[in-house]
Amino acid sequence: MKNFIKPIFMLVAGTMIFSCSDDDGMGENPVRPSSTAHLYATSHNGSVTRYDINTSETTTYQTSSDDAEGIYYDGEDDSFTIVSRSSTSLESYIGIDKLETGVDLNIDIDLSSSSDLQSPRDIAVNGNIYVVADNADVDGDDTTADGRFFIYTKTSSGFQLRNVVTVDFKVLGIEFIGDDLYAVVDTTNKLAVFTNFSSAYMTNMNVSATKTVEVEGIVRTHGLDYDDGTMVMTDIGDAASDSDGAFHVITNFDSKFNTTMDGGMISIGDQMRVSGGNTNLGNPVNLAYDANYDAVFIAEVANGGGRVLAFSEVSTSSGNRSPQINNSLSGASAVYFYTE
Template identity: 50%
Template sequence: MKTQKTVKFLSLLAIASFALTSCSDDDENGMDMPMAEVSTKIYTSNNANGNIDEIDVSDMSNVESKTLITASTAADGVYYDADSDAVFQASRSNLSLEGFSNVNMITSGTTVSVDFSGTADMTSPREVAVNGNFYVVADNSDVDGDTNTPDGRLFIYQKSGSNFTLRNTITTNFKLWGITFAGSDLYAIVDVTDQLAVFNNFLSNTTDATVMATKTISVEGIVRTHGLAYDMDSDVMVLTDIGVASGTPTSSSDGGFHVISNFSNKFNSTSNGGTLAMSSQVRVAGSNTMLGNPVDVAYDSMTETVYIAEAANGKILAFNNISSGGNLTPVLDYNLASASAVYLSKQ
């Protein structure tokens, strides 16, 4: 899922940089200038109880967390808006978007009421992608009732005040799972395949319609892709591979994730219907990773850390030192039954 980099974070870096530059004489006299602290938190949802976890990973040696108790019993895509201090998730039990405000003020274990709500339009909601006031939810259910013809739906909601209004619905000719915006373009996982699709200028589709992807490619080395995260600043795309989805929590280690640097050029250079070569990617997989069913992912480009919602083993995992790939051991192993989504916020 897309990483949120706030204006506050950038401003703090600028202030710190200016202070260090302008006070060089003090530094030479032995005076240490304080550095701006960066808060790094991940927000998670799950299909075990529908609650939201906030995990503070600013210091990997001292990870702290809190849980918001929601009325949902299962949930998927999750998103945090730092400007309004609100967290949102797609409720799979209530079939709607739900949002909760004043997150920083809430103590762990508090039962929260819905502050932002939408209508129950969906059947099987998965990932959430946000562009301004537009919230797009991928729905994985069969649209036409014929399992031999794969399809899915993208529900486009517009947020106004405390309400979500369904603007329109886009039907796709493939099953959906993960989605993320890159500017005005929407990247989407072609479920049950090794493929990745893009819809250019996605929000310009303002009426109910069936829309074909602008481009679809295969990703070599992936069995079945599920989650994706794209960072525009570093131009890095991360894709998860769930391998065989039926693995058990004690034996699931057939999953992995792929890191694609210089993604835009590589994607653009791959023809529609073509394959992005394994030589253009880095793969992390193996028995040490605990990756059996990695359904969602977030990427921190500042620290080059990948966060995974791992469903089969019931965990939130984090990996760094990923440049060479391989059978890495996670630097974070946080238990979360039926983990379904993860979102990263830096402030």
């Protein structure tokens, strides 16, 4: 049996810090903190908060947006890109580490897209391809389910809209695995995939998913994230409740998804579910999972007016668990975890 030093997250004076515990002192091939471990969180007030997992520093960036939902950090140009619901565009802010840390900062847009979006909800990135899920009603008939993916190419001068793909379900959370785009089917317990997404859908078109499956136990899914073979999905339950949320962990996801037929179901026995009063989960709208830390970070928008939560050892422990991190963040809408 390998013995690891496992990351344990703690909450001290409203900030996040990192500590280690050794299982039995052997310390063989320990998993240690990354030199950089930053959690970025957006809010419906337009701000972005960066939590340094290895220290107690918290930095708040007031962006040009009045409402942000969806975020991605790019280490190559040290930028974060947000999906702005107020400007209905992508906004990118470059050179974040060059700015002062541990304080509140007002920052200006460096790159942006045109205002193409209507009701943007999430972002997924594959190289220089940026996909935004937009859940505005497409056909003007709210009794029919539809949604759109806006596909942008990032350049040195901004984001160029390449094409728009319309689908036959309400969209929300999206995630690339390779070039396959996974998307939750809003108001349901379903998960859809579009294979070879960036290269197969090059023009404006209406398409159906390559495959759609149900995830047993979920009432209404919103967010998803994948890392190193594990998929984690949120369940907001009843949107009017601030205490019935959950998240599901599917290890060996690729095998389980591939062996489930189109229209079939991933059984609850092939998952782990974290839910209950101790979790502070009501409407967990977005999440980030990191396999090295074996931790999930969650943007919880309803409970307590908004929280950033984190749970460790999620691939091995389920049930009514208390979070290792529980930070208040009004209107929390999305998270992104970056390490190097």
